Amino acid sequence: MKKILSIILFCIFISTAVFAADTLKIGIVDMNQVIQKSPLMISLNDDLSKKFKPRQDEINAANQKLQDSVSKLNTSANLSSDERSKLQNKILSDKANVQILSASFERDITIAKDQSLQKFMSKLTNVIGKIAKDGNFDLIEQQTNMLYINNKVDITSDVLKQMT
Numbered sequence: 001m002k003k004i005l006s007i008i009l010f011c012i013f014i015s016t017a018v019f020a021a022d023t024l025k026i027g028i029v030d031m032n033q034v035i036q037k038s039p040l041m042i043s044l045n046d047d048l049s050k051k052f053k054p055r056q057d058e059i060n061a062a063n064q065k066l067q068d069s070v071s072k073l074n075t076s077a078n079l080s081s082d083e084r085s086k087l088q089n090k091i092l093s094d095k096a097n098v099q100i101l102s103a104s105f106e107r108d109i110t111i112a113k114d115q116s117l118q119k120f121m122s123k124l125t126n127v128i129g130k131i132a133k134d135g136n137f138d139l140i141e142q143q144t145n146m147l148y149i150n151n152k153v154d155i156t157s158d159v160l161k162q163m164t
Contacts, residue, residue: 045116047116068131131159
């Protein structure tokens with residue numbers, strides 16, 4: 001219902017604008033393509049990967065150590081009750097450590113992704129504003145929910161060129 005309402009409102013806006021002006025210059029941007037192919041977004045994602053890879057490796061190593069301890073507990077029938085108890089306590093401690101590391105990692109990477117996205121969106125807003133001003137556009141819209149788009153109004157490549 002929302003989709004239909006937004007399409008109707010968009011059509012009304014376009015109709016009103018067409019009658020109000022001699023010519024209406026519209027630009028359409030494929031945001032999926034901009035996000036996937038933008039040099040800035042690729043750079044931001046690479047930076048995040050490099051920054052968080054050591055922590056991911058640490059979590060993976062801690063998980064492997066935990067799995068090794070669990071396997072040892074399950075396969076060692078000749079452990080004394082004291083050794084078994086120590087190993088069980090170690091497993092519980094390692095499991096809690098992995099959970100803490102994972103939760104901290106997820107929180108930090110979410111914050112970093114949000115900051116990167118804000119940086120990207122700020123740059124995108126500036127680029128689209130500059131393209132709109134330089135090209136005398138009356139309206140620039142996202143491609144989502146568009147049934148047909150003439151290639152003449154697609155400015156995605158222009159946006160990508162300026163998103164460095």
